[in-house]
Amino acid sequence: MSQDLRPRPKQPSRSKSSPRLDRAIKARTDPDDARFDRQPGEPLGRDILKNRYVSAVMRSRWYPGAFQIPIAAVFGLVAYELLAGPPDAHDNAGTALMWVLWWPLLPLLYVLFGRLWCAVCPFAALSDFVQKLVGVNRPVPPFLKKYGIWIIDATFLAITWADHVFGIVESPWGSGILLLLLTFAVIVSGAFFQRRTFCRYLCFLGGLSGNYSRTGMLALRADQEVCATCTSKAACYNGTDTVAACPLFSFPRTMDSSANCNLCANCIKACPNDAISITVRKPTKELWFLRNPKIEESFLAMAIMGIVIIQNVTMLPGWADALAWMNRTTGITSYPVIFTAVFAVGVSIPVALLTLAAKVASLGNLESTFKNFARFGYALIPLDVAAHLAHNMFHLLAEGGSVISTVGTLFGGHYTGSAMLVGNGPIQVLQYTFLALGLAGSLYTLRAITHRRYLTPARRRFTMLPFSVLIGILTALNVVMFMYPMAHRM
Amino acid sequence: MPQDMPGMDMGGSKPAPTEAPMPQDMPGMDMGGSSPAPTEAPMPQDMPGMDMGGSSHGAAANRPLAPVLGTFSGGTAAVLLTAGMLRRKDQSADLVKKAARISGRGKK
Numbered sequence: 001m002s003q004d005l006r007p008r009p010k011q012p013s014r015s016k017s018s019p020r021l022d023r024a025i026k027a028r029t030d031p032d033d034a035r036f037d038r039q040p041g042e043p044l045g046r047d048i049l050k051n052r053y054v055s056a057v058m059r060s061r062w063y064p065g066a067f068q069i070p071i072a073a074v075f076g077l078v079a080y081e082l083l084a085g086p087p088d089a090h091d092n093a094g095t096a097l098m099w100v101l102w103w104p105l106l107p108l109l110y111v112l113f114g115r116l117w118c119a120v121c122p123f124a125a126l127s128d129f130v131q132k133l134v135g136v137n138r139p140v141p142p143f144l145k146k147y148g149i150w151i152i153d154a155t156f157l158a159i160t161w162a163d164h165v166f167g168i169v170e171s172p173w174g175s176g177i178l179l180l181l182l183t184f185a186v187i188v189s190g191a192f193f194q195r196r197t198f199c200r201y202l203c204f205l206g207g208l209s210g211n212y213s214r215t216g217m218l219a220l221r222a223d224q225e226v227c228a229t230c231t232s233k234a235a236c237y238n239g240t241d242t243v244a245a246c247p248l249f250s251f252p253r254t255m256d257s258s259a260n261c262n263l264c265a266n267c268i269k270a271c272p273n274d275a276i277s278i279t280v281r282k283p284t285k286e287l288w289f290l291r292n293p294k295i296e297e298s299f300l301a302m303a304i305m306g307i308v309i310i311q312n313v314t315m316l317p318g319w320a321d322a323l324a325w326m327n328r329t330t331g332i333t334s335y336p337v338i339f340t341a342v343f344a345v346g347v348s349i350p351v352a353l354l355t356l357a358a359k360v361a362s363l364g365n366l367e368s369t370f371k372n373f374a375r376f377g378y379a380l381i382p383l384d385v386a387a388h389l390a391h392n393m394f395h396l397l398a399e400g401g402s403v404i405s406t407v408g409t410l411f412g413g414h415y416t417g418s419a420m421l422v423g424n425g426p427i428q429v430l431q432y433t434f435l436a437l438g439l440a441g442s443l444y445t446l447r448a449i450t451h452r453r454y455l456t457p458a459r460r461r462f463t464m465l466p467f468s469v470l471i472g473i474l475t476a477l478n479v480v481m482f483m484y485p486m487a488h489r490m
Numbered sequence: 491m492p493q494d495m496p497g498m499d500m501g502g503s504k505p506a507p508t509e510a511p512m513p514q515d516m517p518g519m520d521m522g523g524s525s526p527a528p529t530e531a532p533m534p535q536d537m538p539g540m541d542m543g544g545s546s547h548g549a550a551a552n553r554p555l556a557p558v559l560g561t562f563s564g565g566t567a568a569v570l571l572t573a574g575m576l577r578r579k580d581q582s583a584d585l586v587k588k589a590a591r592i593s594g595r596g597k598k
Contacts, residue, residue, distance in 0.1 A: 134577055136580065183562075187570070
């Protein structure tokens with residue numbers, strides 16, 4: 001199979017076989033393990049905190065509160081409109097602001113600013129308020145720490161499923177109920193648990209943002225050398241008398257990912273040594289230096305890819321025909337049953353393809369399918385973000401006029417223009433540009449992870465081939481879907 | 491030439507209207523505001539591709555705001571009250587611990 005793979009030394013025979021010991025010995029004898037452990041971490045770029053204006057904003061006592069208040073006011077208006085405004089989504093400013101403006105812009109914000117949205121999110125502000133009012137500050141339950149991301153995965157899938165079956169997006173009332181449920185969950189979490197337990201372990205958007213912010217262009221890190229001499233008892237993590245603790249339970253000294261940093265600047269304000277920096281980096285760079293992959297995060301990346309595929313499919317002109325065909329073929333007339341089956345298949349396709357690619361790669365790189373799935377699922381995140389952005393650009397640009405018309409009507413104005421801000425041609429160009437960037441980002445990330453992990457060319461080759469094919473298939477699938485005109489929601 | 495020859499402009503004179511009977515609900519024709527007779531074909535409630543219960547049309551008819559807000563407010567109030575009581579209990583337990591510690595020091 002591979003001539004330049006070093007032969008593995010034979011293990012001494014043991015009287016009793018232990019899978020754990022086997023694994024440990026196997027790990028020690030892997031020729032690339034020691035080298036991988038010595039690899040340097042992600043190099044830091046230019047520190048934007050050196051800019052006095054940025055520094056002044058981040059260290060200000062009004063940051064991020066000054067942004068939270070107006071955003072919370074807008075969310076209040078959205079909630080009011082959804083629950084008590086016009087019942088038709090087409091006329092409802094809450095629906096337009098939530099699903100045509102805010103939701104499509106979110107992935108773009110994650111790529112540009114990392115998880116900054118979470119710092120100004122009104123739900124986070126509500127959690128902090130409830131905590132100050134009645135907070136019991138119980139520690140995070142261990143099961144949430146262990147299975148939180150799986151709960152997020154399941155919630156994300158459940159909300160998408162419910163959207164199609166109950167029509168959440170098309171129904172202001174449904175969206176309003178969703179907001180109320182989220183608000184209640186945030187209140188419960190803020191009342192009983194420490195810091196922002198909901199945002200870190202339960203928020204479905206937090207899970208999405210955690211994954212996407214790894215491709216983000218801003219990274220907050222601490223100077224390890226300065227931290228090694230610090231005597232302030234982790235003020236950056238625990239907070240001080242005047243500055244709150246890190247809301248997302250991240251310790252800057254050991255932090256090597258932006259997945260759980262919302263740039264709230266608490267650590268910047270609390271650090272007595274001025275050891276924190278915010279650097280600008282190339283999009284997706286964090287993924288190139290991946291150290292501790294988690295299978296649940298890879299699974300989430302694949303689930304999101306499946307969700308984007310499902311969302312695209314249900315907006316295609318042939319969707320109604322496909323439903324009618326399924327109706328005729330199976331005899332099932334219930335839309336929820338048919339959609340649930342399609343949804344399960346749609347979400348399973350990327351997961352199954354990644355499993356297959358991981359299985360094939362495991363034959364060549366001699367690591368388990370499980371490890372391959374966990375590690376190389378991250379290489380799909382750039383394509384994931386790109387496909388999501390491409391899908392959302394349609395909503396933003398083809399339905400953006402509805403934001404102007406509904407909000408205008410709310411304030412007594414009258415907008416007679418079309419809902420389409422831009423024609424289909426430019427939207428498709430933008431969509432394909434995003435997909436091309438995502439393809440390039442995923443292939444480069446795959447190469448970077450493979451080259452850092454494996455020394456031998458054969459292992460690299462056998463790893464890159466199946467995952468490159470997978471990236472190609474998923475890109476092609478998206479390209480085909482974006483060729484067709486999509487149905488409008490508004 | 492007859493004065494009322496159809497299709498000819500007769501110098502301002504109006505042609506006599508033809509009195510041919512025209513059905514009110516002729517398909518494809520605009521009947522001046524009259525609505526065509528609705529087809530009574532049965533439509534299954536769960537027809538694929540159709541928005542089922544919870545869609546904007548369904549929601550427009552039925553939005554039970556008061557019960558929903560009541561449940562939300564009641565649940566929130568219950569959570570806040572429970573948390574407040576637990577916090578007071580924790581605080582009093584802390585005070586007891588502190589007092590015990592101080593009294594322990596005093597004895598030494």
